[in-house]
Amino acid sequence: MAYGDVTLVVDERDDLVYTRAALQAHRPEEGRVTVQPTPASGSPAALAHDMLYTLGKRLAPGPNSPDVQLDSVDEAWLAAAAWAVATGVRHVVVPRAHLLTVQRVDQLLAWRELTGVQLTLLWQKAPRGMPSALARVERRISGREPFEALLAEPGPLPVRPSFPPGGTTDTEPAAVSVVPRPSSNVQPRGAHTASMMPGRRAQPCAGAMSTAQLIQAAPATEVASVDAAALAVLAHPLIAGALSVLAFTQASLGSLRFIRDLDITGDVSVIKLHGVGHRRCPLYAVPVWARPLLAGARAHHRLVSHLPTDSVFAPVVFAEARHLRAHVGLLPRLNLPPSAHTFACEL
Structure with a gap:
């Protein structure tokens, strides 16, 4: 050969x-x-x-x-x-x-x-x-x-991992206009994306690209440059991506279990989080410093041929998430919510 x-x-x-x-x-x-x-x-x-x-x-x-x-x-x-x-x-x-x-x-x-x-x-x-x-x-x-x-020589164009046939259009790269809301405490309009009436089964939740065309993304929580730099050098793409999401959204560690590939827009400018039963599924603007980290996590996910609907961070969230929790312990100044103990209880 x-x-x-x-x-x-x-x-x-x-x-x-x-x-x-x-x-x-x-x-x-x-x-x-x-x-x-x-x-x-x-x-x-x-x-x-x-x-x-x-x-x-x-x-x-x-x-x-x-x-x-x-x-x-x-x-x-x-x-x-x-x-x-x-x-x-x-x-x-x-x-x-x-x-x-x-x-x-x-x-x-x-x-x-x-x-x-x-x-x-x-x-x-x-x-x-x-x-x-x-x-x-x-x-x-x-x-x-x-x-x-x-x-x-410039070298060949970089290879981008692709999905198996049947991928959804939510995975296609596209620019998203992010309009910050006045306060990060305000719930983005339209966040309740699935009906949870008694006896009614929740419909599959739309991806970030579709949702971002209808509602505004909440602004990211500010992260100090020194803390962003500490996250940027983490070697495992899933851990770097997961901890960056927790840092700029201040969401719970358990919420990582529900983030799918299609919950990250093609240009990595917006991410969608999910609550249990999709009762609350807010959009967040992804800060510039975190975009390469989420891009690394998504590339890791795609290189092993996962589907767009599969959880991106499942490999580091399940099995007691010991590696992820260990990194949380090494980055105490980031004040990542909640504590490692609470995370263990959530799982």
């Missing part, structure tokens, strides 16, 4: 010029990142962690870390894929690829297939002993000028 959009740069003499060019090519704002593999790390998920670090994410330290689920190879690479998709990464450059094990090369190639990014690997020794997966790569270059020309 030949890998499309994978380029192998052979630098037999290990010329410093190549490494310097690769490091200078790191420009996340242009969709191009350079990932430096951690040398001699025995962790199976080490390269995925390096990718997360490059994308600006930090794993919580310690033996009882709330990020322990990202020690799993599959979970770590899925998180890295979600952040790459959400942030529009188009080109990934990996220097010193000759030091990677066969398993990590395979992981990296599988991740590239999932995200659709352009991948450039610097093989900085003689090509003898190259893993078979890389030996099948069709595009190889050598020489400083071709390498610099490659780094100047």
Whole structure:
């Protein structure tokens, strides 16, 4: 099998010029990142962690870390894929690829297939002993000028995860005009979206896009920039997205169970929350700082082929939500409601 959009740069003499060019090519704002593999790390998920670090994410330290689920190879690479998709990464450059094990090369190639990014690997020794997966790569270059020309290319358009056939139009990207209401304590008009008369079954609740065309979104609660920055570096997309929702809506932790993909507008500017039986389903404007975090959560949800009607945050809410609650404990200044104890009772 030949890998499309994978380029192998052979630098037999290990010329410093190549490494310097690769490091200078790191420009996340242009969709191009350079990932430096951690040398001699025995962790199976080490390269995925390096990718997360490059994308600006930090794993919580310690033996009882709330990020322990990202020690799993599959979970770590899925998180890295979600952040790459959400942030529009188009080109990934990996220097010193000759030091990677066969398993990590395979992981990296599988991740590239999932995200659709352009991948450039610097093989900085003689090509003898190259893993078979890389030996099948069709595009190889050598020489400083071709390498610099490659780094100047814009890269392919980012791959956006799609839904299986039959997805609803509420998932399509669209701009939403958000008109803040005078007070965050005012319930948005039309929030009662389902009839709950005795003996009558509630109808499925409409998604955020449809509802936003009828009613106004409530303004988000203000979050200090230092707290928003603390949320922005969380490594797990679902946890970062979930805690950002709690921060700017001040909703209960239990409300996360009901948020579906179609409850987030295509441009991630509005989110819809739900109460039990859909008696109260308010819309909230999503602040600018939280949009990349919700985009990461939605990308994570879509990359594993969930339906638009499935709960986005179910994986971190159920099973006692121990990882989510652990992160809440590490961010006490955010004053996330309610307490971890109350959350345990809600579940």
